[in-house]
Ligand SMILES: Nc1ncnc2c1ncn2[C@@H]1O[C@H](COP(=O)(O)OP(=O)(O)O)[C@@H](O)[C@H]1O
């Protein structure tokens with residue numbers, strides 16, 4: 305029996321800086337949550353489609369993207385296209401069943417077309433035009449509809465590295481979001497933009513909801529994204545010159561930056577949206593060559609036993625344990641109970 309779309313929980317990992325491990329975390333946390341008995345739908349809402357390319361072969365991807373603009377298309381764009389073009393309601397698409405029972409709603413480069421429509425939809429929403437509401441929440445409503453039909457408990461959105469209109473529409477309609485942070489200057493600086501943008505979006509959405517007719521509020525983004533905190537990545541993407549500061553140096557700067565630039569900015573809008581306790585959810589190690597190997601196989605890093613040289617098994621086990629800890633902490637912060645399929649709750 306399908307679940308009520310209203311009961312489906314939603315989460316996005318968001319940072320305006322790229323290469324901080326958002327997609328890798330999404331894949332591995334979704335797998336860890338599946339181990340804990342949750343049915344997770346991952347939605348690739350990044351027009352770059354990195355998440356989709358991780359899971360699907362080049363052939364599958366080519367067929368899928370080639371047909372996505374047709375009536376039988378199977379990507380997230382195919383689902384929302386009728387609404388964006390003003391030709392009809394959301395179309396349900398069938399998600400891909402992946403390893404461990406995770407479901408994938410594939411991304412699409414054509415999401416760029418949706419992104420182009422969103423500023424007008426935002427303006428229309430301020431003018432109380434229902435077309436604006438429909439378009440603003442299309443991707444989110446389509447994802448919830450698919451999750452409900454396929455009985456998922458939780459949706460994880462993978463988003464692109466920017467504070468553009470597409471991410472605004474998604475972030476304003478999730479229950480919760482977390483910020484992955486890498487140990488470098490750009491990643492740190494990006495946190496200020498994340499906080500400032502989120503606070504402004506939440507404030508604007510409050511206005512949009514207040515002026516909307518009560519009957520229309522169900523179609524609007526909820527505008528209540530709870531900030532769960534940050535996740536530090538200790539791996540370093542090579543960026544030209546040698547890093548001059550050790551990880552601890554950045555780690556010490558991240559905590560106050562998150563507090564002052566994200567938590568305090570959001571608290572000013574709505575104090576119920578910030579964490580009660582520590583702002584740090586956890587951290588993730590550098591898994592070196594295991595990350596690209598997992599990518600080639602389309603598997604979580606913790607599931608590489610039997611697939612890689614036994615010399616790596618200890619690291620594989622460690623990865624499994626780290627993502628399990630992160631997944632449990634995220635679920636705890638979201639107030640979601642673990643069903644314990646393979647977990648040890
Ligand atoms: N914990 C990790 N250890 C080693 N490499 C990682 C780790 N997390 C991510 N990577 C690698 O870093 C690169 C960027 O990660 P990705 O998840 O695509 O970041 P984003 O989605 O934020 O752009 C990828 O090549 C990925 O394989």
Ligand SMILES: [Mg+2]
Nearest residue numbers: 326327350354
């Ligand atoms: Mg990514």
